[in-house]
Amino acid sequence: MEAGARYVSPLDPHSPAARDIATLWWWMLAAAAIVFAGAIALLWLGWRRRGEPGLPWIGESERFNTGLVVAFGMVIPAVVLSALFVGANLVVMRDTEPPSRSATAMTIVAIGHQWWWEFRYPESGVVTANELHIPASTSVNLEARSADVIHSFWVPELNRKIDMVPGQRNRIELYAEHAGTYRGQCAEFCGLQHANMAFNVVAEPQSGFQSWLRQEQAPAEPPQGAEAVAGMRAFMEGACASCHTISGTEARGTVGPDLTHVASRATLAALTGPNRHGFLDQWISDPQSIKPGSKMPGLELTEAQFRSLVAYLSGLR
Amino acid sequence: MAIAIPPEARSRVERLESIWKEGSGIVGWLTTVDHKRIGILYFFTSLAFFAAGGVEALLIRTQLIGPNQGVVGPQTFDQLMTVHGVTMIFLFVVPMSVGAFGNYLLPLMIGARDMAFPRMNAVSYWIYLCSGIFIYVGLFTGNGPSAGWFNYVPLASRAYSPGPGIDFYALGLMFTGISTTAAAINIIVTIFKLRAPGMSINRMPLFCFAFLAVSFALVFALPPLNIALFLLELDRLLGFHFYDVGLGGNAILWQNLFWIFGHPEVYIIILPAFGIATSIIPTFTRRRMVAFPLVALAEILVAFIGFGVWAHHMFAVGLSSVTTIYFAAASLVIVIPSGIQLFAWITTIVTGTPRFQTPLLWIIGFIVLFILGGLSGVMFAAIPFDQQLTDTYFVVAHFHYVIFGAAVFPLLGGMYYWFPKVTGRMYHEGWGKTSFWLTFAGMNLTFFPMHILGLAGMPRRDYTYGGDLGWTALNAIETIGAYLLAAGLLTVAANLAVSLFRGAPAGADPWQGDTLEWSTSSPPPPYNYAVIPTVTSPYAMWDREDRDADVRNLAEGEKTLEQGHETASTSVVDAEWDEILEMPSRSWWPPVVAVALSGVFAFILLQRWLAAGIFLLLTFAAIGGWHWKEPQEA
Numbered sequence: 001m002e003a004g005a006r007y008v009s010p011l012d013p014h015s016p017a018a019r020d021i022a023t024l025w026w027w028m029l030a031a032a033a034i035v036f037a038g039a040i041a042l043l044w045l046g047w048r049r050r051g052e053p054g055l056p057w058i059g060e061s062e063r064f065n066t067g068l069v070v071a072f073g074m075v076i077p078a079v080v081l082s083a084l085f086v087g088a089n090l091v092v093m094r095d096t097e098p099p100s101r102s103a104t105a106m107t108i109v110a111i112g113h114q115w116w117w118e119f120r121y122p123e124s125g126v127v128t129a130n131e132l133h134i135p136a137s138t139s140v141n142l143e144a145r146s147a148d149v150i151h152s153f154w155v156p157e158l159n160r161k162i163d164m165v166p167g168q169r170n171r172i173e174l175y176a177e178h179a180g181t182y183r184g185q186c187a188e189f190c191g192l193q194h195a196n197m198a199f200n201v202v203a204e205p206q207s208g209f210q211s212w213l214r215q216e217q218a219p220a221e222p223p224q225g226a227e228a229v230a231g232m233r234a235f236m237e238g239a240c241a242s243c244h245t246i247s248g249t250e251a252r253g254t255v256g257p258d259l260t261h262v263a264s265r266a267t268l269a270a271l272t273g274p275n276r277h278g279f280l281d282q283w284i285s286d287p288q289s290i291k292p293g294s295k296m297p298g299l300e301l302t303e304a305q306f307r308s309l310v311a312y313l314s315g316l317r
Numbered sequence: 318m319a320i321a322i323p324p325e326a327r328s329r330v331e332r333l334e335s336i337w338k339e340g341s342g343i344v345g346w347l348t349t350v351d352h353k354r355i356g357i358l359y360f361f362t363s364l365a366f367f368a369a370g371g372v373e374a375l376l377i378r379t380q381l382i383g384p385n386q387g388v389v390g391p392q393t394f395d396q397l398m399t400v401h402g403v404t405m406i407f408l409f410v411v412p413m414s415v416g417a418f419g420n421y422l423l424p425l426m427i428g429a430r431d432m433a434f435p436r437m438n439a440v441s442y443w444i445y446l447c448s449g450i451f452i453y454v455g456l457f458t459g460n461g462p463s464a465g466w467f468n469y470v471p472l473a474s475r476a477y478s479p480g481p482g483i484d485f486y487a488l489g490l491m492f493t494g495i496s497t498t499a500a501a502i503n504i505i506v507t508i509f510k511l512r513a514p515g516m517s518i519n520r521m522p523l524f525c526f527a528f529l530a531v532s533f534a535l536v537f538a539l540p541p542l543n544i545a546l547f548l549l550e551l552d553r554l555l556g557f558h559f560y561d562v563g564l565g566g567n568a569i570l571w572q573n574l575f576w577i578f579g580h581p582e583v584y585i586i587i588l589p590a591f592g593i594a595t596s597i598i599p600t601f602t603r604r605r606m607v608a609f610p611l612v613a614l615a616e617i618l619v620a621f622i623g624f625g626v627w628a629h630h631m632f633a634v635g636l637s638s639v640t641t642i643y644f645a646a647a648s649l650v651i652v653i654p655s656g657i658q659l660f661a662w663i664t665t666i667v668t669g670t671p672r673f674q675t676p677l678l679w680i681i682g683f684i685v686l687f688i689l690g691g692l693s694g695v696m697f698a699a700i701p702f703d704q705q706l707t708d709t710y711f712v713v714a715h716f717h718y719v720i721f722g723a724a725v726f727p728l729l730g731g732m733y734y735w736f737p738k739v740t741g742r743m744y745h746e747g748w749g750k751t752s753f754w755l756t757f758a759g760m761n762l763t764f765f766p767m768h769i770l771g772l773a774g775m776p777r778r779d780y781t782y783g784g785d786l787g788w789t790a791l792n793a794i795e796t797i798g799a800y801l802l803a804a805g806l807l808t809v810a811a812n813l814a815v816s817l818f819r820g821a822p823a824g825a826d827p828w829q830g831d832t833l834e835w836s837t838s839s840p841p842p843p844y845n846y847a848v849i850p851t852v853t854s855p856y857a858m859w860d861r862e863d864r865d866a867d868v869r870n871l872a873e874g875e876k877t878l879e880q881g882h883e884t885a886s887t888s889v890v891d892a893e894w895d896e897i898l899e900m901p902s903r904s905w906w907p908p909v910v911a912v913a914l915s916g917v918f919a920f921i922l923l924q925r926w927l928a929a930g931i932f933l934l935l936t937f938a939a940i941g942g943w944h945w946k947e948p949q950e951a
Contacts, residue, residue: 007787008774010705021705025772028699032692039663039688043681046667053604053670060668062607068664069608073656081649081695088699089645096701097638114477144635149472150568152633152708156774160704163634165569166471167562170635187708187776188633189465191472192391195779292391 008183010156015175017095017159024092031080038072096160098171104141108132108174112144112151112164112186115193115294116257116270126216127245129257130199131265132184133216135209140174152188155201161187176203183271192293198271215317219248220260223312231312234305239297246316255295263316269294281310322847323872330847330871332879337430337843340903348903350435351843355442356421357739362446363413364810369453370404371803373397378763378799381792384784394780395463396482400456402466403486406586407493408449410724414589415500415535416445418731419528421739423504425834425841426522428513428850428857430884433506436901436943441500443911448492451918455485462486465778467579467630468549470560470571475553481922484553487546488918494539495914501535504528511884512892513833514876516852519613520892522832523606523855526613527592530620531585537624538581545574554924569634576627584623586720587687588616590727591658594680597727597734598662599831601677602669605856608661615654615661622651632703641700648698655691659684675749676828679730682757686722690715693768708778711771717764729756729809736813737827741839742820748812756805762798766791831856836864849876849885852892906943913939 013019045056054060101107110132111118119132134140144153146164153172154161162172176182186197204212223232232249235241241251247260262268265275272291273279285306287296301309322330339345339354346354376397380388389397420438424431432438455461462482464473473483508529512521549571551557558564560571599606606612628636628644662684671677693715697703706712736744770791775782782788826835835858837846848871854860870876878885882902886895916932 009772010774011772017701018705021701024699024702025696028696028702032696035692036688039659040685042663042667043684046663046669046671047673049667050671050673054668065607065664065668066611069611069657069660072663073611073658073660074653077652077656081652081698084695084699085646085649088701089642092699092701093638093642096704149477150469150634154776156705160701161633161707162704165634167568168635183774185774185776189469189472189708189778191464191477192395194776195391195781 008156008185012157014157014177014180014182015159016177017173017175018157020092020095021160024088027087028084031084035080096173099139099141099173101141104139104173105135106138107141107143108134109143109145110153110164112146112148112153112190112197114148114191115186115197115291117197117199118147118257121213121216124213124217126213127247127258128216128261128265130267130270132199132201133209133212134174134176134201134203135206136176136179136203138175138206142172142174144170144172149190150188151186151190151197153184154187155182155184157182158201163188174201176201179203179205179208185271193270193291196270196272196291200266200271215264216261220246220316224315225311227308227311228315229312230304231308231310234301234309235312238301238305239299240309243295259313259316261316263314269296277310277314280313281306284309284313323868326847326871326874326877329874329877329879333844333847333877334842336879336882339843345903347908348905350431350439350901350903350907352420352424352432352435352438353739353841353843353845355438356417356419358442359412359416359420359445362442362449363409363417366404366408366449367413370401370409371806373401373404375799375803377401378796380780381782382796383793384782384786384789386781389780391780392463395465395778396456396459396461398778399462399465399468399486400452403452403462403490405720406466406582407490408445408452410586410720410728411497412445413728414586414593414724415497415504415528415531416442418589418593418728418735419500419504422735422834423507423525423528424511425738425837425845426524426832427508427511427516428833428846428852429507429511430845430849430878431900432503433511434503436904436907437499438503439904439907440910441496441503443908444496444499444914445493447911447915448489448496448918451492451915452485452489455482455489460485467575468571470549470552470568471562473549473571474560484550484922487549487553488922491543491546491550492914492918494543497535498539501532504532505536508532509889510886510895511898512887513850513852513857514885514887514892514894516857516887516892518890518892519610520852520855521613523595523609523612523616524592524832526616527588527595530616531588531592534581534585534588534620534623538578538585541574542578545571545578548574550921554921569631572631572634573627576630577624579630580627581620581623583716583719584619587724588620590683590724591616593727593731593734594662594683596832597676597680597730598665598669599856600734600828601674601680602666602671603829604665604669605831606661607664607668608657609855611657612661615657618654619651619658622647622654626651629697629703632700633707645698645700645703649695652691652695652698659687659691675744675746675753676730676734678750678753679726679733682753683723683726683730686718686726686760690718690722694719706771708776709771710767710775710777713777714764714767714771717767721760721764726756726760729753729806732809732813734828735834736816737820737823738834738839738841740817740820741823742816743823743827744816744820745812748808752805752808752812754805755808756802759798759800759802759805763795763802764798766795766798770795826858829858831858833857836867847871847877847879849878851876904943906939910936910939910943 011022013022109120117130119128144162144164146166151164152161162170182201184199223229243253243255245258268275288298380386460482548559558566560566626648629648632641775788823839825838848867850867882900883897886898888895913936917929920929
């Protein structure tokens with residue numbers, strides 16, 4: 001995320017589920033503050049009366065002391081914890097459980113890879129990476145999968161996290177009340193570049209989303225100009241095509257992100273940097289110094305090949 | 318100051334001195350079976366690992382001091398954070414509490430002359446030392462494990478972690494598990510069979526209840542871990558597919574097995590600390606613990622219920638709602654026994670006449686930190702909140718409040734408290750208090766902001782972060798806090814190290830302590846007690862008539878057992894005289910067994926099966942040699 005630095009906080013909710021969790025937190029914080037203050041007050045009392053045995057007014061009564069332990073250590077916790085249990089695990093949880101399929105307007109499959117995100121829209125055949133578009137104020141059924149190790153899909157402002165476990169298809173509801181960009185990131189340690197495995201959820205009004213979807217469904221734009229044509233040739237003949245897909249071309253690789261419309265995306269390499277000249281050039285020429293351990297190899301390219309590749313990729317809108 | 322020896326008993330004491338005489342020099346330490354010496358070995362070894370884990374933590378914090386730092390790369394960072402966790406949990410806290418405190422203090426507290434199995438005790442230590450070195454060989458050769466301390470598969474499988482790092486982890490933990498299991502069994506038998514006559518179960522100090530609970534928890538918690546590790550090594554070294562999803566394996570199997578061990582482990586870590594707290598509080602508040610039976614019961618219950626909550630570490634993996642709700646309920650239930658103990662400590666302090674000296678300060682710090690860590694812990698039993706905040710810095714904050722605040726603070730308090738007993742000298746009170754406040758401030762400065770970072774969306778285990786996410790200032794504060802924390806801990810170490818040579822003589826009982834260990838000289842003689850004490854309450858040292866009776870017994874030669882290398886054995890529940898046990902003498906076999914076993918693990922790691930087999934035979938040969946003769950004759 002480039003411009004507009006801001007917290008990506010569960011306490012800044014943009015969906016009913018995230019708001020419920022945030023409310024739950026504030027209640028728990030209030031209760032915790034009361035318990036903590038009470039315990040500190042007792043310890044302070046112990047310090048104030050360090051010379052005198054027993055309690056004020058009551059004095060020394062072993063039965064009363066035991067009663068205190070039972071009251072504070074058993075009875076009050078039992079009541080408070082029962083309330084917490086009902087509130088959190090029976091009430092709030094209804095909003096954060098996987099949605100029933102009939103209640104959602106569409107399904108998106110999110111697949112975690114070391115260290116990027118693949119997003120598939122089975123109903124329209126769209127495949128993209130690291131930038132998840134959804135219609136605003138629409139309930140989306142998100143299916144979380146993994147292509148390799150365990151990752152966790154987490155957009156703190158929209159909902160709780162859900163792990164992406166190989167062999168499992170976990171589901172979660174994705175819902176954004178307003179149009180906007182919401183940062184998501186991997187929340188289960190998944191290896192070297194776990195820290196650089198983020199994505200954006202772009203929530204748009206229905207019409208904007210539909211036009212985005214139409215654009216994504218289209219095959220890649222043919223290269224414009226001699227340099228881009230040369231870039232396409234370098235892409236197809238070099239190593240690139242063995243790992244990336246560009247629909248409408250012979251590039252069919254599935255190791256790295258689908259690049260059919262890569263130029264329309266705001267960031268590169270799972271939010272490692274902005275998608276514009278400068279970073280794109282660096283990323284192609286020396287990915288290992290930007291994201292050490294990434295599966296993207298540094299390529300031996302001539303200056304001309306390199307420039308033409310950049311020209312080609314920048315045209316894939 | 319030794320306890321008063323009546324003149325007519327002098328010859329008996331001299332006889333005991335000669336029978337129990339410890340070997341001198343390095344050979345004496347290598348072959349020792351004395352629980353106090355083994356405890357001291359455990360102490361310094363685990364302290365060294367604490368220092369190593371601390372350096373790792375400082376490197377981690379330095380890397381995170383600001384955005385996009387290059388102090389260490391991702392590869393090193395991942396190894397550091399993994400080995401930091403493994404070190405602190407397996408090589409520091411458990412060996413320090415169970416190995417050092419348990420070994421040194423339990424026999425003294427129950428009036429025994431040694432642990433039930435002195436040579437098994439020695440072998441536990443030597444195996445622990447060798448396994449710790451084994452794990453660090455990995456780190457120092459650049460092959461440290463890097464999949465985090467809970468080492469989730471498939472990340473930890475051969476396909477995604479090809480080097481030997483994970484093998485160092487898996488084999489190292491199995492190796493150290495042998496030591497811990499042996500130590501736990503030893504403690505259980507010692508507590509059951511070697512208590513002083515009259516110390517029926519209900520008169521046992523709460524410290525012993527805590528260690529009994531911990532030892533049982535260890536015996537039952539380690540097998541699932543060992544199975545998980547064994548299956549992992551079958552996958553990694555021999556191509557099995559237990560965790561291989563592509564071939565019908567299951568990645569969640571690892572998580573279940575690991576946390577069936579891992580959550581009880583949390584209580585294994587903090588229960589000894591509770592035991593230390595229940596030793597220090599009565600002494601410094603000059604009154605008996607409030608609600609003693611409830612606290613004893615709570616210690617046992619915590620260890621027991623701890624086995625039924627493991628899946629709360631897995632609420633985000635997509636378990637069914639029914640499963641998560643069950644485990645959330647169980648996790649809430651365990652709050653109750655913790656609440657009982659907490660308010661028993663607080664009520665004892667409030668109703669007593671506390672002396673706010675260094676050991677009690679650490680315990681009060683512990684209480685405050687444990688409340689904070691407990692409160693944030695309870696929040697994780699709220700499933701949606703757990704699913705939102707798990708794997709963020711909020712969790713890192715929570716478990717450091719529990720592990721550092723609730724486990725390490727009492728250990729540090731305990732070091733001050735028993736320092737006079739172990740060394741015969743007093744520490745420096747002023748520096749003791751300074752060290753507490755430095756550590757307390759550093760601890761909170763390091764870990765409190767982590768709650769906020771988690772709520773600001775920072776995941777744990779990120780080796781770097783962008784400057785545009787609002788995380789910079791809090792991270793910088795935490796790193797400064799970590800240095801302050803290190804300064805506090807170094808002050809503790811310096812205070813104790815200087816006091817070892819310059820401290821004022823402490824005498825046998827500088828605190829008017831409540832338990833038996835304060836009745837013997839400081840440091841205690843190798844045989845601990847010239848007379849096997851007779852006990853009539855959990856506060857044996859406060860029963861003056863009983864202790865006077867010990868001195869009379871010494872004069873009359875009653876219960877002195879000076880005919881051989883002997884201690885008393887009593888019945889399990891009522892602690893009635895059972896028999897006199899002939900205790901084994903020093904031996905070379907324990908370190909030899911540990912070294913041979915090291916060969917087994919090293920060659921498994923190198924996949925040199927023949928050599929591993931040879932070392933396994935050597936290990937059995939050493940165990941055979943050990944048992945060739947009755948240990949008393951060796």
